[in-house]
Amino acid sequence: MPHPPAVRATGLVKTYGTSTVVDGIDFEIHPGEFVGFLGPNGAGKSTTMRMIGSVTRRSGGDLAVLGLDPSTDGPAVRSRLGVCPQDDLLDIELSSLQNLTTYARYFGISRTESRSRALELLDYMSLSDRAQDRVASLSGGMRRRLTIARALVNRPDVVLLDEPTTGLDPQARHLVWERLYALRDSGTTVVLTTHFMDEAEQLCDRLLVVDKGTVVASGAPRELIDRYASSEVVEVRLTHGRPAEWAARLDGLGERTEVLPDRVLVYAQDGDAVAAALERLGLDVSSVLVRRSSLEDVFLRLTGRALVEA
Numbered sequence: 001m002p003h004p005p006a007v008r009a010t011g012l013v014k015t016y017g018t019s020t021v022v023d024g025i026d027f028e029i030h031p032g033e034f035v036g037f038l039g040p041n042g043a044g045k046s047t048t049m050r051m052i053g054s055v056t057r058r059s060g061g062d063l064a065v066l067g068l069d070p071s072t073d074g075p076a077v078r079s080r081l082g083v084c085p086q087d088d089l090l091d092i093e094l095s096s097l098q099n100l101t102t103y104a105r106y107f108g109i110s111r112t113e114s115r116s117r118a119l120e121l122l123d124y125m126s127l128s129d130r131a132q133d134r135v136a137s138l139s140g141g142m143r144r145r146l147t148i149a150r151a152l153v154n155r156p157d158v159v160l161l162d163e164p165t166t167g168l169d170p171q172a173r174h175l176v177w178e179r180l181y182a183l184r185d186s187g188t189t190v191v192l193t194t195h196f197m198d199e200a201e202q203l204c205d206r207l208l209v210v211d212k213g214t215v216v217a218s219g220a221p222r223e224l225i226d227r228y229a230s231s232e233v234v235e236v237r238l239t240h241g242r243p244a245e246w247a248a249r250l251d252g253l254g255e256r257t258e259v260l261p262d263r264v265l266v267y268a269q270d271g272d273a274v275a276a277a278l279e280r281l282g283l284d285v286s287s288v289l290v291r292r293s294s295l296e297d298v299f300l301r302l303t304g305r306a307l308v309e310a
């Protein structure tokens with residue numbers, strides 16, 4: 001028999017006063033999946049995570065987490081979830097080890113078991129050498145890894161990671177990613193939010209692309225790119241004139257054109273052929289860049305806006 005979904009939302013709604021921030025979304029997350037909510041700031045990703053985590057009550061629709069209703073079975077839901085919120089919320093006066101053991105004790109785990117799990121998780125997150133150091137002395141990346149370790153202390157069935165790498169430098173980000181790959185390979189069900197398309201593309205089995213409180217598309221990253229964008233895109237910047245004025249001249253060159261304030265994007269299966277045709281047109285072009293289509297292009301196609309505003 002197939003397993004029931006780890007999370008199932010049907011017509012999920014959250015309103016704050018008169019503003020609707022989650023607007024009737026439907027999704028299912030299956031056991032063992034690594035799913036990402038990808039969307040710009042303010043899309044409603046964190047709010048959705050908080051409803052799953054039983055921190056915020058929904059205003060409408062249905063939500064089942066591990067078969068339980070987070071609004072009525074909050075403590076039972078929370079005991080089976082691991083949560084890594086956007087802010088680390090660590091006790092900076094305590095050591096890394098103490099942060100984990102203290103948290104484990106909240107779940108009623110014995111002192112000996114708490115210590116043993118904490119040491120194991122510090123090792124898993126490559127933090128063993130900082131076990132006795134106060135959190136105040138750790139870098140941002142180390143704190144994030146410690147927060148993820150903390151989320152795993154109760155051996156959760158589902159892990160929620162709200163923007164796990166926001167604010168980290170590239171090196172720290174890659175260290176976090178490395179640990180998230182390990183988590184994915186261990187078969188843990190993970191739900192992550194991000195507005196980084198590279199993070200979404202590299203880590204997630206499946207994405208729910210969200211904008212203004214609704215899911216605008218879902219699927220595996222490559223599947224979404226294949227469905228909504230041609231395989232290549234040519235970014236054309238012009239020496240003078242507004243892109244909108246030039247767009248008509250570029251229209252027939254590819255399968256579709258998209259006009260942004262500072263450039264025109266021409267989508268095509270063969271970007272080099274478009275670039276060659278452009279040259280023959282003799283336009284006053286300042287730069288031409290041919291690249292593979294990305295999730296950014298998917299988002300632009302679906303919403304008419306960039307995922308990360310320049």
Ligand SMILES: Nc1ncnc2c1ncn2[C@@H]1O[C@H](COP(=O)(O)OP(=O)(O)OP(=O)(O)O)[C@@H](O)[C@H]1O
Pocket residue numbers: 016021039040041042043044045046047048195
């Ligand atoms: N407690 C609250 N009261 C009122 N409005 C809220 C509250 N929490 C969130 N919002 C609003 O809901 C909208 C969605 O916020 P949310 O944090 O879910 O978005 P997000 O997609 O996670 O974006 P971010 O990446 O910035 O966290 C925003 O406009 C935000 O201002």
